Amino acid sequence: xxxxxxxxxxxxxxxxxxxxxxxxxxxxxxxxxxxxxxxxxxxxxxxxxxxxxxxxxxxxxxxxxxxxxxxxxxxxxxxxxxxxxxxxxxxxxxxxxxxxxxxxxxxxxxxxxxxxxxxxxxxxxxxxxxxxxxxxxxxxxxxxxxxxxxxxxxxxxxxxxxxxxxxxxxxxxxxxxxxxxxxxxxxxxxxxxxxxxxxxxxxxxxxxxxxxxx
Numbered sequence: 001x002x003x004x005x006x007x008x009x010x011x012x013x014x015x016x017x018x019x020x021x022x023x024x025x026x027x028x029x030x031x032x033x034x035x036x037x038x039x040x041x042x043x044x045x046x047x048x049x050x051x052x053x054x055x056x057x058x059x060x061x062x063x064x065x066x067x068x069x070x071x072x073x074x075x076x077x078x079x080x081x082x083x084x085x086x087x088x089x090x091x092x093x094x095x096x097x098x099x100x101x102x103x104x105x106x107x108x109x110x111x112x113x114x115x116x117x118x119x120x121x122x123x124x125x126x127x128x129x130x131x132x133x134x135x136x137x138x139x140x141x142x143x144x145x146x147x148x149x150x151x152x153x154x155x156x157x158x159x160x161x162x163x164x165x166x167x168x169x170x171x172x173x174x175x176x177x178x179x180x181x182x183x184x185x186x187x188x189x190x191x192x193x194x195x196x197x198x199x200x201x202x203x204x205x206x207x208x209x210x211x212x213x214x
Contacts, residue, residue, distance in 0.1 A: 034086055034106070035123075038152040038187035041214030047193035048207055054198040056131035066126045067139065068146035078147040078154065082120045085149075086156040105158040106183075107165075107175040112158065119162035122146065123153050123184070124191045127167035132197035151194055152187035170210065171202040182214040 039047070072081045076096035083098045084090045090101035098115040105112065112118060126134075126146060134142055148154065165173050170188060174181050185207055192199060199207065 035152045035155045035183070035187060036150065038183060039190045041182065041186060041211055044186040044189040044214065045208075045211050048189050048199075048204065048211065051189070051192055051204070052198040053201055053204055054132075056128075056198075056200050057135070058127065058131050060135060061127055061130045063126055065130070065139065065142055066134075066146040067143040068122075068126075069120075070143065070147050072147070072149070078149070079120045081149065082154050082156050083115055083118060087115075103156055105161065106155070106180045107157045107177060108161050109177050110158050110161075117159055118156045119159040121155050121157050121162045121165065123155060123187050124197070125165075125167040125169075128169055129195070129197060132192065132199070134195070134197065145195060148191075151191050153191050169200075169203045169206070171200075171206040174210070181210055185210040186214060 038044070069077045069079045071077055074096065075094070076084070076092075080092070080096045080098065083101075083103070084092065087098070087101040087103045091099050093099050101113070101115070103112045103115075103118050104110075105118070107121075122129075129142075129145060134145065137145075145153070161176075170185055175184055189207060189211070191197075
């Protein structure tokens with residue numbers, strides 16, 4: 001084979017390889033986004049050691065003291081933004097409501113195709129935050145907490161699972177999917193640390209135990 005044809009063959013093969021890679025990239029399924037990745041287990045253990053341990057006090061709590069589902073962009077509020085972030089193939093209408101899509105609930109392993117089957121969970125519940133120090137916050141800070149898309153605080157999950165969780169902390173409730181528990185406690189500690197919230201003794205004990213395996 002002459003050098004000319006050898007070079008031409010290499011050139012053609014390179015072009016075909018590039019085309020194949022481009023087609024594969026174009027046809028690759030779009031991965032759904034999810035909860036912002038929490039800190040590592042080591043960092044979470046360090047954060048936990050710095051959290052104040054205190055008895056919880058729910059005096060004066062009212063969910064309305066945490067304005068939530070505020071407008072995030074255009075017509076989209078926080079709930080709609082998380083649904084779009086956490087789903088696959090999500091289609092929305094002109095008011096930003098999800099009309100179709102698929103959602104995988106990491107807490108229980110269920111998959112849903114109707115947005116009405118999903119709740120947006122405040123990973124650290126609003127009542128738990130109130131008990132742990134948010135009672136002294138301004139309304140503006142409580143609003144930021146309730147709509148935080150930057151920290152691992154909001155996630156779309158099966159509605160009845162979220163309702164069963166309620167305002168419980170990891171001492172009394174954890175996701176049924178054991179594979180997600182390490183992520184859950186790392187996120188919990190990160191959120192509490194960032195917002196300067198306390199933990200009660202049972203909560204700290206549970207977090208310590210779970211984090212020991214992360």
